[in-house]
Amino acid sequence: MIVLIMADQIPEFAPTFRFQWEAAQNCHVVLYPEGMVKLSQSAEEILKRCDGQHTTAEIIAELQQAFNEQDLKNEIEHFIEQAIKNGWIRYK
Numbered sequence: 001m002i003v004l005i006m007a008d009q010i011p012e013f014a015p016t017f018r019f020q021w022e023a024a025q026n027c028h029v030v031l032y033p034e035g036m037v038k039l040s041q042s043a044e045e046i047l048k049r050c051d052g053q054h055t056t057a058e059i060i061a062e063l064q065q066a067f068n069e070q071d072l073k074n075e076i077e078h079f080i081e082q083a084i085k086n087g088w089i090r091y092k
Helices: 041-047 055-067 073-085
Strands: 011-013 018-022 027-032 035-038 089-091
Touching: 011 073, 027 041, 041 055, 041 073, 055 073, 073 089
Parallel strands: none
Antiparallel strands: 011 089, 018 027, 027 035
16 A cells, blocks of 8 residues: 655544543553554654644644654654554545
8 A cells, every 4th residue: 555645635533543541551542443552652742633633744844843853754754654554544
């Protein structure tokens, strides 16, 4: 599956997946009918912005500003690509 990441696209969670804080795991997770995925802090920061309100470009700009790092574009796009391939998120 090839996923093209476009700056003006708006990622959102797919209906069968939910992003939430899980106190028992002490981290954010992606929940789905068959289980749960524990997230790293960087994955959490990206996914909490995939709310159907922000474009990919806005997510990248916000994270680069938040972490005072200008070289995050490729890593963020790669993560979004993998999240789409996993079915967690989709583009509106």
